[in-house]
Amino acid sequence: MGKDAVRILGVSGSPRKGGNTDALLDRAAISARSAGASMELVHLRDYVIQPCVGCEQCRKDLTCTRFYDGMHLLYPKIEQAKGLVLGSPTHHYNVTAWVKAFIDRLYPYYEFSRQRPGPWRSRLSGQGRVAVTFEVCEQCDPSESSFTLAALRKPLEALGYETLAEISVLGHFRKAAVREDPAALERVSSAMKRMAGEIGL
Ligand SMILES: Cc1cc2nc3c(=O)[nH]c(=O)nc-3n(C[C@H](O)[C@H](O)[C@H](O)COP(=O)(O)O)c2cc1C
Numbered sequence: 001m002g003k004d005a006v007r008i009l010g011v012s013g014s015p016r017k018g019g020n021t022d023a024l025l026d027r028a029a030i031s032a033r034s035a036g037a038s039m040e041l042v043h044l045r046d047y048v049i050q051p052c053v054g055c056e057q058c059r060k061d062l063t064c065t066r067f068y069d070g071m072h073l074l075y076p077k078i079e080q081a082k083g084l085v086l087g088s089p090t091h092h093y094n095v096t097a098w099v100k101a102f103i104d105r106l107y108p109y110y111e112f113s114r115q116r117p118g119p120w121r122s123r124l125s126g127q128g129r130v131a132v133t134f135e136v137c138e139q140c141d142p143s144e145s146s147f148t149l150a151a152l153r154k155p156l157e158a159l160g161y162e163t164l165a166e167i168s169v170l171g172h173f174r175k176a177a178v179r180e181d182p183a184a185l186e187r188v189s190s191a192m193k194r195m196a197g198e199i200g201l
Contacts, residue, residue: 007037007039008037008085010041010087012042014087016175018175025085028191029041031196035196035197040077040081045098047073064105079124088152090146093148095135109124130162133156
């Protein structure tokens with residue numbers, strides 16, 4: 001990998017520009033870069049991403065040939081970056097529609113046996129890939145964010161990422177209010193220092 005290759009990809013799943021998810025991701029990038037890692041940020045709202053339609057054509061083509069949309073700009077970034085930071089606001093106890101579409105469109109990375117149902121593996125696995133995930137929601141009771149972190153963790157693990165840290169940031173509604181939450185910012189910073197160490201600089 002070249003000296004200038006992006007080692008960490010940060011992905012915001014919020015439709016709100018400059019909101020809490022973006023603010024946490026900005027902090028993640030500052031911390032990663034100060035630890036010497038290169039980190040690129042993408043905001044899913046800036047990309048057109050069709051939801052997966054389950055056509056299974058990617059079994060044969062090894063990429064999505066049903067839609068030529070923003071995912072084809074993101075696939076190379078995902079493949080190149082060993083670290084993935086994925087943040088989502090909670091929308092109705094779960095990840096946002098943007099995050100769900102993004103995750104489902106990673107389906108081309110799976111290889112399945114001829115026989116279905118049957119064994120499967122991810123072509124991203126076994127490469128030392130690591131992830132940090134975070135959720136941000138308005139309510140203070142953890143039951144109000146509910147499935148959000150699990151909805152990030154399960155697919156990323158299936159795809160071949162080891163989750164180094166998952167961060168729950170509760171109690172923020174106002175746009176970018178999380179910038180005044182030093183404890184949340186510190187949890188993101190320390191997760192990023194760990195990620196920078198894990199991916200080797
Ligand atoms: C459609 C929608 C659904 C939401 N559902 C929840 C929810 O289930 N639980 C919760 O605590 N907050 C919920 N919220 C509030 C957001 O999670 C909260 O405002 C968060 O800070 C937004 O993050 P952002 O600024 O990164 O977009 C919802 C907001 C929207 C717009």
